[in-house]
Amino acid sequence: MSSNFHSDGTLFIVSGPSGAGKTTLIQRVREQLEPIGISLYFSVSHTTRKPRGGEVEGKSYYFVSPDCFEGMVARGEFLEWAHVHEQRYGTSKAEVVARLDRGEDVVLDIDYQGARQIAEDPRLNERSLNVFIFPPSFDVLEQRLRERRLNTEEEIRTRLGKAIAEIDAYKDFYRYVIINDDLNVATECLKGAIIAKKLQTKTALEAISAMAERFKEEQNGRIARGH
Numbered sequence: 699m700s701s702n703f704h705s706d707g708t709l710f711i712v713s714g715p716s717g718a719g720k721t722t723l724i725q726r727v728r729e730q731l732e733p734i735g736i737s738l739y740f741s742v743s744h745t746t747r748k749p750r751g752g753e754v755e756g757k758s759y760y761f762v763s764p765d766c767f768e769g770m771v772a773r774g775e776f777l778e779w780a781h782v783h784e785q786r787y788g789t790s791k792a793e794v795v796a797r798l799d800r801g802e803d804v805v806l807d808i809d810y811q812g813a814r815q816i817a818e819d820p821r822l823n824e825r826s827l828n829v830f831i832f833p834p835s836f837d838v839l840e841q842r843l844r845e846r847r848l849n850t851e852e853e854i855r856t857r858l859g860k861a862i863a864e865i866d867a868y869k870d871f872y873r874y875v876i877i878n879d880d881l882n883v884a885t886e887c888l889k890g891a892i893i894a895k896k897l898q899t900k901t902a903l904e905a906i907s908a909m910a911e912r913f914k915e916e917q918n919g920r921i922a923r924g925h
């Protein structure tokens with residue numbers, strides 16, 4: 699196992715309009731980073747929207763009633779939450795905080811409003827990296843939303859309407875923007891951003907510094923032994 703990466707509780711945030719390809723990208727990146735020693739837990743959000751075909755409770759989302767969601771908001775159980783496409787979506791503290799504290803790395807697929815809330819929390823921001831995924835064009839976005847056949851015509855129009863506001867958010871506080879016009883290249887870009895962050899965490903830098911000290915001690919030991 700490579701000594702380059704450590705379980706140091708880093709939070710990765712991936713945002714971008716519906717149809718930008720975030721789900722596929724995150725899945726590929728998780729699969730490809732695992733063998734080199736970076737394990738990313740995918741945070742399962744709560745939502746008030748209804749499950750779509752193939753979605754699994756507790757895996758895709760926790761599907762909850764508006765009352766249940768409100769209760770969680772009132773009890774301060776969300777790390778961040780937002781109105782998205784006329785529904786509510788949120789990341790529960792229970793899903794993320796204990797994992798980060800245990801040193802697990804976590805990835806969130808959330809919209810820009812949620813990403814902003816995390817960026818504005820200094821303690822979370824310090825240990826996180828956010829990335830914005832751009833669709834190659836408005837036409838492609840529309841085509842992808844239609845082809846996946848998950849949304850009604852009305853939902854597609856709402857999502858396309860919101861895409862403009864979302865796309866404008868990229869310049870506010872995102873560290874990297876990746877254009878997803880070629881899935882393989884976009885996957886490499888996202889992996890690269892994650893790897894770069896992992897090489898710069900406090901734990902990684904401390905490990906390097908300890909290693910440099912060991913090098914020096916070994917060298918001094920050799921000199922002392924007359925080698």
Ligand code: 5GP
Pocket residue numbers: 713714715716743744747778779780782783787788789807808809810811812813
């Ligand atoms: P969908 O309904 O297509 O699954 O998701 C719609 C949008 O909601 C996506 O852009 C996704 O990033 C965002 N989203 C999903 N979970 C959360 C969450 O927990 N918080 C926020 N702020 N946005 C979320």
